[in-house]
Amino acid sequence: MVNESVRVRAAAALRPYVAWYTGYRQDGFPATLHRGMPSPYLTLIFTLDDLLTVAGHPDPRQAPGNYDTLLGGLHTSPALITHQGRQSGIQIALHPLGARALLGLPAGELANTNLPADAVLGRLCGELQARLQAADSWPERFAVLDKLLLRATRPYGGVPPEVARAWQLLIRTGGAVPVSALADEVGWSGRHLADRFRRETGLTPKAAARVVRFDRARRLLAADAGRSEPPRLADVAAECGYFDQAHLAREFRSLAGCAPSRWLAEEFRNVQAPSSGPAQDWLQQEPNQY
Numbered sequence: 001m002v003n004e005s006v007r008v009r010a011a012a013a014l015r016p017y018v019a020w021y022t023g024y025r026q027d028g029f030p031a032t033l034h035r036g037m038p039s040p041y042l043t044l045i046f047t048l049d050d051l052l053t054v055a056g057h058p059d060p061r062q063a064p065g066n067y068d069t070l071l072g073g074l075h076t077s078p079a080l081i082t083h084q085g086r087q088s089g090i091q092i093a094l095h096p097l098g099a100r101a102l103l104g105l106p107a108g109e110l111a112n113t114n115l116p117a118d119a120v121l122g123r124l125c126g127e128l129q130a131r132l133q134a135a136d137s138w139p140e141r142f143a144v145l146d147k148l149l150l151r152a153t154r155p156y157g158g159v160p161p162e163v164a165r166a167w168q169l170l171i172r173t174g175g176a177v178p179v180s181a182l183a184d185e186v187g188w189s190g191r192h193l194a195d196r197f198r199r200e201t202g203l204t205p206k207a208a209a210r211v212v213r214f215d216r217a218r219r220l221l222a223a224d225a226g227r228s229e230p231p232r233l234a235d236v237a238a239e240c241g242y243f244d245q246a247h248l249a250r251e252f253r254s255l256a257g258c259a260p261s262r263w264l265a266e267e268f269r270n271v272q273a274p275s276s277g278p279a280q281d282w283l284q285q286e287p288n289q290y
Helices: 096-103 123-134 138-152 161-172 181-186 190-201 205-225 233-240 243-258 262-267
Strands: 003-006 018-027 034-037 042-047 052-056 064-065 070-072 077-081 085-092
Touching: 003 138, 018 138, 034 262, 042 123, 085 096, 085 138, 096 161, 096 190, 123 138, 161 181, 161 190, 161 205, 181 190, 181 205, 190 205, 205 233, 205 243, 205 262, 233 243, 243 262
Parallel strands: none
Antiparallel strands: 003 018, 018 085, 034 077, 042 070, 042 085, 052 064, 052 077
């Protein structure tokens, strides 16, 4: 059985655009359904061996498919990914406000969409994948990404500072700041902020706040999943600013497509569906820099 997972930060010069790289390799596991959850990051995946099978996209109108590379925008419902016990690749978490510099288009054009990465990256995509597949180790693969992504990046100064400020406040507060407070902070009307924010990120400030808060909650649940006592949903709800446990459960079903207990059972098969246990500090996300 093979089970490898390595996460590292990108080179310093890439950090305004790339949060981290995650290399993964599994072999000898049971066939699995994985939920690609809504998060505050765009997703870029390069497979190393088998194709990535997406059984369900965030936009249900998009047909299932197999991908050797995949680029996905911000979304408010899960992608459903299956494999037959074997998978390998590198997943790259991209800051949405860095999309223009790294991808040449705003993240808003990728909202709720998965597509082959070469549709946006062009020939760079093929060069990246070939060199990643030829590399012999995770450090060598991460070095390839640093070198080629740095070469391709074209710094872009056109993201409105008001949008950048609103995004930073949402991340810093874990999605807890009211949209009206965001508008007041940046000096725009709520309608104008929503329009410009959605153009750059693909989500309205309200939807982005839901996703950021949900991402915090699921990270808390995941961090506690391996403990002898499972996490208490009421504690996680309070820590993340939900009204109560029922509010968290409703948001989880809306954004993940299932109850928290089902997600934990799917993702951590050795963990029983939890009903009680202590909460833990949020796994801190990489800082945004624009």
